[in-house]
Amino acid sequence: MRQRHALIVGGGIAGAMTAMSLHKAGISSTVHEAYRTGADDAGAFLVLFHNGLEALRTVDAHRAVLDVSFPAERVEMLAHTGDSVGVRPVAGGGADDTGTLGPRTLRRATLYRALHDEAIRRGVTIEHGKRLVAADTAPDGRVTARFADGTCAEGDLLVGADGLHSVTRTLIDPGAPAPRHTGQITVCGYTPEVPPEAAPPPGTYRMIQGRRAFLGCTAAPDGEVWWFANTPGGELDREELATGTPAELDRWRDHVLALLSEDASPAAEIVRGSRGIVATNAYDMARTPVWHRASMVVLGDAAHAAAPNAAQGASMAIEDSVVLAKCLRDLPGVPEAFSRFESLRRNRVEAVVERSARLNDRVVPRPAEARKGPGRDDDSGSDWLLDYRIDWDAPVGDDAGARA
Ligand SMILES: Cc1cc2nc3c(=O)[nH]c(=O)nc-3n(C[C@H](O)[C@H](O)[C@H](O)COP(=O)(O)OP(=O)(O)OC[C@H]3O[C@@H](n4cnc5c(N)ncnc54)[C@H](O)[C@@H]3O)c2cc1C
Numbered sequence: 001m002r003q004r005h006a007l008i009v010g011g012g013i014a015g016a017m018t019a020m021s022l023h024k025a026g027i028s029s030t031v032h033e034a035y036r037t038g039a040d041d042a043g044a045f046l047v048l049f050h051n052g053l054e055a056l057r058t059v060d061a062h063r064a065v066l067d068v069s070f071p072a073e074r075v076e077m078l079a080h081t082g083d084s085v086g087v088r089p090v091a092g093g094g095a096d097d098t099g100t101l102g103p104r105t106l107r108r109a110t111l112y113r114a115l116h117d118e119a120i121r122r123g124v125t126i127e128h129g130k131r132l133v134a135a136d137t138a139p140d141g142r143v144t145a146r147f148a149d150g151t152c153a154e155g156d157l158l159v160g161a162d163g164l165h166s167v168t169r170t171l172i173d174p175g176a177p178a179p180r181h182t183g184q185i186t187v188c189g190y191t192p193e194v195p196p197e198a199a200p201p202p203g204t205y206r207m208i209q210g211r212r213a214f215l216g217c218t219a220a221p222d223g224e225v226w227w228f229a230n231t232p233g234g235e236l237d238r239e240e241l242a243t244g245t246p247a248e249l250d251r252w253r254d255h256v257l258a259l260l261s262e263d264a265s266p267a268a269e270i271v272r273g274s275r276g277i278v279a280t281n282a283y284d285m286a287r288t289p290v291w292h293r294a295s296m297v298v299l300g301d302a303a304h305a306a307a308p309n310a311a312q313g314a315s316m317a318i319e320d321s322v323v324l325a326k327c328l329r330d331l332p333g334v335p336e337a338f339s340r341f342e343s344l345r346r347n348r349v350e351a352v353v354e355r356s357a358r359l360n361d362r363v364v365p366r367p368a369e370a371r372k373g374p375g376r377d378d379d380s381g382s383d384w385l386l387d388y389r390i391d392w393d394a395p396v397g398d399d400a401g402a403r404a
Pocket of ligand 1: 009010015032035044046047131161162163164166186281299302308314
């Protein structure tokens with residue numbers, strides 16, 4: 001049988017991972033990324049929990065990420081007074097005797113770069129400056145992608161890994177819903193010199209429940225403190241979010257400091273010395289009714305976007321990529337593989353979106369929930385989210401509810 005070729009639109013997390021997963025499944029691909037150099041640093045830094053890391057391991061891509069990240073082992077909750085109200089291991093954190101990979105923190109741009117370089121090392125072609133604007137499918141299923149620079153590319157299928165504001169999503173379904181702004185602006189920053197009494201201990205996420213804003217922070221191995229603040233606010237345009245000039249940086253720092261001004265916690269001390277800040281609109285997308293049409297499919301944020309609060313969007317994109325490759329490996333028809341992919345993934349990813357939305361309801365979390373911190377819904381010990389594993393060698397099942 002002729003080897004199938006996939007067009008992957010978007011060279012972010014899902015794009016590079018899909019290329020590597022398809023490669024392992026014996027399907028060739030080309031990644032078409034809109035940006036000339038790489039994607040921007042929206043979101044600043046992120047955490048990959050062990051479900052995402054284990055999905056990376058399925059295609060042997062975990063080492064590339066472990067090499068450029070650092071561990072998140074415990075969460076300490078602080079009240080607005082600065083008093084500690086509890087410390088517990090991060091769900092899935094630390095080493096365990098099964099060899100499960102624990103949560104890791106890294107910059108989003110670093111994750112992009114690591115996956116991008118690993119995909120290229122495996123022979124994947126990534127073309128930059130290719131912004132998808134249209135696509136047509138022929139009766140035989142072949143698909144032609146058309147780019148803003150006037151060029152086009154042909155393949156047997158097209159995977160839309162083009163993120164939150166996906167063009168592929170609307171090519172598949174012109175009536176597809178747009179992302180919803182959650183009423184929050186996430187502000188992330190990097191502070192090189194934090195006084196020892198204010199800095200979180202190594203391996204610790206300190207979550208500080210302020211009166212008007214919530215701040216989470218952790219220390220990188222070089223001592224720099226990485227922080228994020230959930231701040232209330234409506235959708236802003238690119239200029240309003242800009243933090244590139246000293247004046248813009250000062251404005252955003254002052255904005256966060258004003259929200260922390262009533263607190264006696266170390267939060268303001270951490271924010272005051274920050275040198276770099278990234279401000280992002282927080283969006284989510286509860287349900288995308290149509291994921292695929294003919295030879296085109298969406299995955300990752302293009303199909304389902306969770307608000308940042310559950311810290312799971314990247315892990316979901318990684319899991320999607322591996323499961324889609326398995327479906328294409330095991331099922332002869334492309335539409336059939338897409339249907340199976342959707343049946344294996346939809347419930348899970350929509351549950352994650354819903355969990356994030358619940359956490360997003362409050363800028364200032366209620367203490368009982370705040371104590372649970374990232375990655376845990378309850379104290380039962382069972383965790384449908386983090387304990388999810390993909391068995392690469394097992395064929396995808398016949399039933400709609402089958403595990404990947
Ligand atoms: C503030 C914030 C914090 C977050 N924290 C976490 C966290 O801690 N843990 C976690 O797991 N997730 C986190 N996330 C979510 C995570 O960043 C996303 O879920 C993840 O990036 C989705 O990956 P993706 O590949 O689907 O999309 P993206 O990473 O957005 O990649 C899409 C790619 O497609 C390209 N593209 C777009 N349009 C086109 C086009 N027309 N043609 C060609 N290319 C195109 C883009 O340039 C980009 O490279 C956070 C998000 C935010 C905003």
